[in-house]
Amino acid sequence: MGKLQVFEVLLAGNQEVYKPGDVVQGEARIVVSEDKGDIRGIQIKCVGKSYTNWAESEGSGNNSRNVRYTTTYEYFRQEITVQGAGANNTTADRIKLTAGEHRFPFKFQIPNISLPPPFEASYGYVRYYVKINIDRPWKFDHHTQRLFSIFTVKDLNYEFNVLVPQRHQVEKTVCCLCCASGPIVLKGMIDKSGYAPGEYIFISLDLHNNSSRRIIDITAKLQQRGHFTAQRGGTGTTHTRQAVKTVAELKLAGCEAMGSVNYDRLQMLIPPIPPCAYENCPNIQVEYYVEIEGDVAGTPKDAEVKLPLVIGTIPAFQHTIKDPSQNPYVVQPIAGQPGAPPGGQPGFPPQGQQGYPPQGQQGYPPSGGVSGEEGLPPSPTYTAAVGGPQEVSGKKGTFGKIFYAPQYPYYDPDTLYASIGIPVGATASSAGGGQPPPTVMQPMSIQQPPQQT
Numbered sequence: 001m002g003k004l005q006v007f008e009v010l011l012a013g014n015q016e017v018y019k020p021g022d023v024v025q026g027e028a029r030i031v032v033s034e035d036k037g038d039i040r041g042i043q044i045k046c047v048g049k050s051y052t053n054w055a056e057s058e059g060s061g062n063n064s065r066n067v068r069y070t071t072t073y074e075y076f077r078q079e080i081t082v083q084g085a086g087a088n089n090t091t092a093d094r095i096k097l098t099a100g101e102h103r104f105p106f107k108f109q110i111p112n113i114s115l116p117p118p119f120e121a122s123y124g125y126v127r128y129y130v131k132i133n134i135d136r137p138w139k140f141d142h143h144t145q146r147l148f149s150i151f152t153v154k155d156l157n158y159e160f161n162v163l164v165p166q167r168h169q170v171e172k173t174v175c176c177l178c179c180a181s182g183p184i185v186l187k188g189m190i191d192k193s194g195y196a197p198g199e200y201i202f203i204s205l206d207l208h209n210n211s212s213r214r215i216i217d218i219t220a221k222l223q224q225r226g227h228f229t230a231q232r233g234g235t236g237t238t239h240t241r242q243a244v245k246t247v248a249e250l251k252l253a254g255c256e257a258m259g260s261v262n263y264d265r266l267q268m269l270i271p272p273i274p275p276c277a278y279e280n281c282p283n284i285q286v287e288y289y290v291e292i293e294g295d296v297a298g299t300p301k302d303a304e305v306k307l308p309l310v311i312g313t314i315p316a317f318q319h320t321i322k323d324p325s326q327n328p329y330v331v332q333p334i335a336g337q338p339g340a341p342p343g344g345q346p347g348f349p350p351q352g353q354q355g356y357p358p359q360g361q362q363g364y365p366p367s368g369g370v371s372g373e374e375g376l377p378p379s380p381t382y383t384a385a386v387g388g389p390q391e392v393s394g395k396k397g398t399f400g401k402i403f404y405a406p407q408y409p410y411y412d413p414d415t416l417y418a419s420i421g422i423p424v425g426a427t428a429s430s431a432g433g434g435q436p437p438p439t440v441m442q443p444m445s446i447q448q449p450p451q452q453t
Contacts, residue, residue, distance in 0.1 A: 006031035006101075007399040009044075009130050009146035017149045017382045017407050018128075021112035024148070028082070028104045028132040030097065037096040040135040041084030046108035047131065048075040048115060048150070052124035052230040052283045054241060069230035069239050071283045075115055075334070078108045084135070106130070110150070114331040116281040117152045117274045118406035120390065123228040123241045124284055144399040147392065149382070149407040154275040156312035157320050158327035162194035166290075172303035174211050174296050182210030188292040188305040195270055196315040198380065198411030200424065203266040205292050207255065207303070215254030216295040218261070222248040222268060227285040247273050247386050254294060267424065271386035272408040275311050279331040313409045315377055317420055378419050380409035 011026040018024060028044055050073045055066045082104040084095040108130070119126040131145040156162050171183040184207070191202040203220050228241045248268050255261040268290075278285050288311050293304040384405035392402040417424050 003032045003034050003036045005033050007144050017151050019151045020115050023109050025107040030102045032097050034099045039095050040137050041081050043081050043133045044106045045079035047077050048128045050126045050281050052228045054123050069232050071230040076111045114280050115150045116278045118149050119274050121226045147404040152277045153329045154277045154312035155314040156194040156316035157322045158324045159194050162316045163192045166190045166307040168305040174299050174301045184209050184303045186303040190307050194310040196312050197270045197272045198413050201268040204264050206262045208260045212257050214256050214297040216297050217254045218252040218294050220250040221246045221291045223291050225287050229283045272383040272410045275313050378415050380411045382407040383410040
């Protein structure tokens with residue numbers, strides 16, 4: 001962009017994860033190769049919002065057109081002008097950035113309210129970010145942003161029936177009524193109803209193929225289903241969309257016609273994914289289920305079972321379960337309209353308030369390690385979402401490319417199960433006298449996003 005050489009948001013301590021009530025502080029850094037004028041002002045804002053958006057086709061033939069459905073809910077928006085005038089000031093004098101480096105400090109306080117976790121999907125997102133804007137009247141503004149994650153607690157130990165296994169059975173007939181062929185019977189089970197990333201889902205299945213067709217293979221998938229709601233502009237008409245994403249998968253051997261196969265306690269590792277904690281997100285909801293499917297040769301009529309489950313941030317075990325009525329993490333509805341902080345809460349830290357983190361202390365959340373109490377889970381680390389960093393598309397005037405992956409709590413499985421004293425065990429199979437172990441398929445290895453400096 002010519003004169004503009006460096007344009008970035010720096011967060012203190014390179015912090016990636018915050019919790020409600022924390023202070024987000026840092027500085028905006030701008031480097032220009034020569035004097036840059038015709039600027040009305042420089043604004044920095046801190047925003048948390050959920051957003052849904054898609055287009056639908058209406059009409060037919062020459063009357064066909066695309067209609068946009070969009071909904072935005074703001075949880076907070078705090079903005080300061082660090083130099084010059086605000087964007088709405090049409091009479092202010094223009095300012096100039098002299099050649100060289102410029103740094104503008106900022107400090108914002110996240111409202112202490114129940115906020116949903118960050119989420120990225122094709123039909124919408126939940127994002128938290130600090131954005132800097134160079135306001136240039138009658139020209140495209142220059143802007144860039146730094147996204148961060150909000151840590152939302154969902155303690156599975158307070159969930160009802162979280163340790164109850166999920167079971168389901170289906171019978172699928174794939175031949176016509178005149179065939180002397182029996183049904184395919186598929187039974188599926190998972191060992192409990194709630195998990196945290198880093199835990200294993202122990203999957204058991206039993207398939208009896210009484211048909212004349214071969215079962216090519218069996219897949220077990222952890223599916224994430226997003227529900228999205230948006231309104232058509234000017235009409236108030238609401239439409240919905242769903243998107244299903246596979247976040248973990250096991251590929252298993254099938255069986256021949258009139259055969260059977262059994263797998264016991266298959267281990268499916270849960271990658272870093274968002275918890276089911278979107279009660280305060282009116283336009284996005286997220287749910288999970290394990291889908292077990294037998295691929296029947298020569299027909300699209302496959303046998304499948306779906307086993308719903310809950311993803312949280314703190315795992316539950318028999319000796320850690322607690323009274324649901326005492327849950328200190330119950331989501332509190334946001335008072336008033338979306339984006340309005342609780343009455344009396346300042347948009348910025350009060351004068352003289354200490355910055356976060358305090359001098360000499362680490363930022364939140366704490367780094368991974370053991371809990372310090374025998375028999376309790378260790379602390380998680382905060383890890384980039386499965387799939388890794390993705391490019392965030394920006395409006396005209398965005399400086400450079402922005403890559404982002406939400407950060408979610410993730411437990412190292414070896415450390416987790418060792419601290420609890422639970423043996424993981426081995427996978428067993430009765431398929432044809434000993435089939436090869438299942439093939440584990442994950443969308444992308446667990447990784448950290450690139451550091452932004």
